[in-house]
Amino acid sequence: MKRCFQVNAEDNVATMLEDAGPGDVRILGAGEDATVALLEPISLGHKSSTRFVSKGDLIVKYGVPIGVATTDIPVGAWVHLHNCASRVDERSNHLDVVTGVAKDTAYV
Amino acid sequence: MSERSWSGYLRDDGRKGIRNLILVLYTVECASFVAHAVAEGESDVHVVGFPGCYDNAYAIRLMLALATHPNVGACLAIGLGCEYTQPARLAEVAAKSGRPSDSFFIQEHGGTRSGIAKGKEALKLLRAQMDAKTVRAPMSWADLIVGAECGGSDGTSGLAGNPVVGRFYDLLIDRGGSAVFEEIVEMIGLREVLHSRAATPEVARQLDHAYEKAERYCKAVRQYSVSPGNFAGGLTTIEEKSMGAFAKSGSRPIQGVIEVSQQVPHPGLWLLDSVPDDHFMQFGYTNPNDTEGIMDLISVGAQIVMFVTGRGSVIGSPVAPLIKVTGNSRTFERMNEDMDFNAGTILSGERTLDEAAMDLMQLAGDVASGELSKPEGLGHREYFVMYKHQDTPQLEAGCRA
Numbered sequence: 379m380k381r382c383f384q385v386n387a388e389d390n391v392a393t394m395l396e397d398a399g400p401g402d403v404r405i406l407g408a409g410e411d412a413t414v415a416l417l418e419p420i421s422l423g424h425k426s427s428t429r430f431v432s433k434g435d436l437i438v439k440y441g442v443p444i445g446v447a448t449t450d451i452p453v454g455a456w457v458h459l460h461n462c463a464s465r466v467d468e469r470s471n472h473l474d475v476v477t478g479v480a481k482d483t484a485y486v
Numbered sequence: 487m488s489e490r491s492w493s494g495y496l497r498d499d500g501r502k503g504i505r506n507l508i509l510v511l512y513t514v515e516c517a518s519f520v521a522h523a524v525a526e527g528e529s530d531v532h533v534v535g536f537p538g539c540y541d542n543a544y545a546i547r548l549m550l551a552l553a554t555h556p557n558v559g560a561c562l563a564i565g566l567g568c569e570y571t572q573p574a575r576l577a578e579v580a581a582k583s584g585r586p587s588d589s590f591f592i593q594e595h596g597g598t599r600s601g602i603a604k605g606k607e608a609l610k611l612l613r614a615q616m617d618a619k620t621v622r623a624p625m626s627w628a629d630l631i632v633g634a635e636c637g638g639s640d641g642t643s644g645l646a647g648n649p650v651v652g653r654f655y656d657l658l659i660d661r662g663g664s665a666v667f668e669e670i671v672e673m674i675g676l677r678e679v680l681h682s683r684a685a686t687p688e689v690a691r692q693l694d695h696a697y698e699k700a701e702r703y704c705k706a707v708r709q710y711s712v713s714p715g716n717f718a719g720g721l722t723t724i725e726e727k728s729m730g731a732f733a734k735s736g737s738r739p740i741q742g743v744i745e746v747s748q749q750v751p752h753p754g755l756w757l758l759d760s761v762p763d764d765h766f767m768q769f770g771y772t773n774p775n776d777t778e779g780i781m782d783l784i785s786v787g788a789q790i791v792m793f794v795t796g797r798g799s800v801i802g803s804p805v806a807p808l809i810k811v812t813g814n815s816r817t818f819e820r821m822n823e824d825m826d827f828n829a830g831t832i833l834s835g836e837r838t839l840d841e842a843a844m845d846l847m848q849l850a851g852d853v854a855s856g857e858l859s860k861p862e863g864l865g866h867r868e869y870f871v872m873y874k875h876q877d878t879p880q881l882e883a884g885c886r887a
Binding site: 383385393394395421422423424425437439440442443444445457458459462463464465466467469470473474476477478479480 | 640641642644645674675676679704708709710712713714715716717718719720721722723724725726729730796814816833834
């Protein structure tokens with residue numbers, strides 16, 4: 379089974395250790411050998427939710443808040459720019475969700 | 487491992503280096519072609535320069551810190567002749583530290599070809615003087631200052647690449663060594679975490695001050711320290727990147743905050759603040775690219791710099807060897823000729839974090855003993871010296887109206 383890593387017991391996301399999904403992946407680290415069923419493909423280094431997160435709730439990784447959910451996020455969903463926003467950085471929500479390339483820069 | 491020692495180079499000022507280099511400095515962009523041509527084909531000669539014609543106290547301090555770096559044994563400063571920064575003054579400080587030094591203006595020696603010939607001649611003399619006074623001395627972990635930087639971070643950097651450097655830092659500090667980490671703009675969101683690592687209440691105050699400045703800086707330039715590649719690699723917010731980056735500091739108490747070119751005061755863990763002072767933040771960026779941050783770490787005396795890159799990078803550094811660490815096994819395989827250390831094996835379960843940190847320490851010892859790191863072997867010597875202010879002069883200084 380493919381693997382992901384949860385850093386802290388309080389985290390509601392886990393980081394993929396390899397490209398995975400859809401389907402079950404094992405949660406290493408603080409995940410205590412649980413599995414999570416990914417709803418979609420998630421790349422190495424990207425995150426899946428391991429719990430249901432309501433819109434407006436904090437996304438927690440390393441035991442600290444890393445952002446706020448901008449929609450309800452079901453268990454096993456890819457958590458990234460499309461459903462998680464920084465609490466300090468506004469610009470990152472103007473980037474392409476896959477490539478990270480800025481869409482707010484004019485080339486004229 | 488705890489007893490490891492190797493033969494280093496003892497300077498007149500008492501500092502010990504792991505390389506015996508001649509540094510060519512140039513004092514304006516107009517002199518850079520000649521400076522590089524002088525160093526061409528000489529593997530022990532590195533080049534660093536400042537592009538601006540108007541001088542800058544920060545850049546001068548940085549060049550002086552490099553000219554008197556423990557890995558540098560001699561210095562040649564080359565100017566064009568009409569810029570503000572004076573090569574002779576740089577050479578004077580290097581000479582005072584016991585390093586054979588020389589300087590000249592290209593305009594006083596004809597032009598390109600004659601300038602290069604003059605430089606080559608000067609190099610020959612400097613090398614002879616340096617060789618004549620080279621003293622070898624035993625070095626151990628306690629003599630080592632190691633810097634750490636991360637760049638091209640991805641989701642593996644905070645899980646493996648930075649934690650392995652952090653664990654190595656713990657080992658190094660426990661053996662009497664010094665470790666420096668920077669990128670305080672990548673600690674945004676971690677004020678309390680940072681605070682909890684202060685060695686004393688005074689250090690906590692310094693950390694607060696540096697943190698608040700970094701926060702004001704990010705707001706003023708309307709840009710947090712996070713790039714398209716970071717997002718593509720799985721990092722979603724600056725807060726997430728911050729926690730991952732902070733992992734490279736390990737777990738020992740922070741002894742204090744130092745600024746660029748300030749020498750590490752005593753062994754232990756130090757935070758390097760490279761953020762420009764408030765009044766002048768419009769006139770300088772803190773970490774415009776990875777190379778600039780690496781230069782900052784070398785300026786405080788680091789003889790080796792660890793560079794953690796999840797997505798991979800093809801840079802190196804002059805003066806102090808760069809050791810490239812990745813937490814991404816795919817990057818390690820794809821960019822094998824550039825990557826020194828694969829921390830991705832922690833994520834695959836092939837070795838524990840502690841085992842990997844011991845292996846990284848072994849590699850650091852090998853490089854300290856003279857083995858070339860990958861970027862060093864490839865001839866990478868990127869540098870970046872820019873206008874910046876960390877001295878807060880009076881706002882009106884230099885202007886009548």
